Amino acid sequence: MTNRRVIIDTDPGLDDALAILHALNCGRFEVLGLTTMAGNIGIDNTTRNAGRLLAAMGRSDIPVITGAAGPLVRSVIDISDIHGSDGLHGLALPEPQTAPLDDAIAWMADLLLAEPAGSVDIFALGPLTNIAGLITQHPKAAARIGQIIAMGGAVDEPGNIGARSEFNFATDPEAADIVFRAGPDLTLVPLDVTRKVRADATWMNNLRGTTAGTIAADVIALYFGDGRQSRPLHDPCVMLLALDPSLFGVEERYLAVDLGDDGDAGALKPARTGTALLKVAMQVNAEGALDLLAKGLTRA
Numbered sequence: 459m460t461n462r463r464v465i466i467d468t469d470p471g472l473d474d475a476l477a478i479l480h481a482l483n484c485g486r487f488e489v490l491g492l493t494t495m496a497g498n499i500g501i502d503n504t505t506r507n508a509g510r511l512l513a514a515m516g517r518s519d520i521p522v523i524t525g526a527a528g529p530l531v532r533s534v535i536d537i538s539d540i541h542g543s544d545g546l547h548g549l550a551l552p553e554p555q556t557a558p559l560d561d562a563i564a565w566m567a568d569l570l571l572a573e574p575a576g577s578v579d580i581f582a583l584g585p586l587t588n589i590a591g592l593i594t595q596h597p598k599a600a601a602r603i604g605q606i607i608a609m610g611g612a613v614d615e616p617g618n619i620g621a622r623s624e625f626n627f628a629t630d631p632e633a634a635d636i637v638f639r640a641g642p643d644l645t646l647v648p649l650d651v652t653r654k655v656r657a658d659a660t661w662m663n664n665l666r667g668t669t670a671g672t673i674a675a676d677v678i679a680l681y682f683g684d685g686r687q688s689r690p691l692h693d694p695c696v697m698l699l700a701l702d703p704s705l706f707g708v709e710e711r712y713l714a715v716d717l718g719d720d721g722d723a724g725a726l727k728p729a730r731t732g733t734a735l736l737k738v739a740m741q742v743n744a745e746g747a748l749d750l751l752a753k754g755l756t757r758a
């Protein structure tokens with residue numbers, strides 16, 4: 459089986475760091491580039507962190523391409539206390555070995571037009587601003603995306619920003635709406651499943667040994683700084699779904715994005731008319747997912 463060729467669209471971030479480390483180390487993906495967006499810690503931090511993770515893994519041959527500095531229309535939600543000021547809580551990593559490229563949207567468009575249609579997937583680990591920009595500015599290129607697997611949203615679960623809204627879609631509801639309506643091959647990985655895939659201290663300590671596993675353990679240890687006993691691993695679930703869909707229960711749901719101005723902007727709402735039928739991961743074999751994640755991070 460040939461490896462899936464993927465763009466990782468990301469705002470690292472501790473959670474993204476785990477997902478990127480897994481993708482680089484598991485031996486099952488050909489990572490073509492890391493495209494960045496600001497998330498909640500600023501575009502300079504996320505872009506630098508992407509380059510630092512590649513440097514730590516000896517993969518500075520993979521380009522980092524700077525993307526959206528903020529949402530399409532809204533202002534940034536600041537939850538920087540969760541991620542620490544640089545987004546990685548001062549995690550010790552080497553500096554980037556190469557400078558980032560500019561213009562993630564143009565880079566994605568050029569790549570998609572140069573490669574066979576359907577041969578490049580996108581793993582979306584942050585707000586969907588870059589992908590929405592690709593769809594609106596380069597529709598022919600966007601139509602050549604293989605599949606998009608996106609971490610975001612909360613369907614039956616409570617949100618983590620508002621009562622019903624999750625960070626990635628709450629940050630840029632208009633971008634999520636554009637992507638949903640465009641009708642790509644899109645699978646959502648919402649909080650309904652990611653909250654069930656949780657690291658505890660024992661699982662964390664068993665990762666140490668490989669470079670990827672040791673950095674991942676250091677990342678998870680930073681999560682435990684607040685005294686909690688376990689932490690959900692949101693973004694890595696995207697890679698796990700791509701690798702082994704049988705670990706997840708994927709359902710089809712008609713969903714719309716709340717585009718209002720109250721605390722639940724970006725929330726997913728059941729709807730029928732004028733909305734997209736989306737594939738949504740609603741169940742997960744959490745033990746199997748944790749095993750697959752550990753296997754990828756510790757592959758020598």
Ligand SMILES: [Ca+2]
Nearest residue numbers: 469474583584
């Ligand atoms: Ca993220």
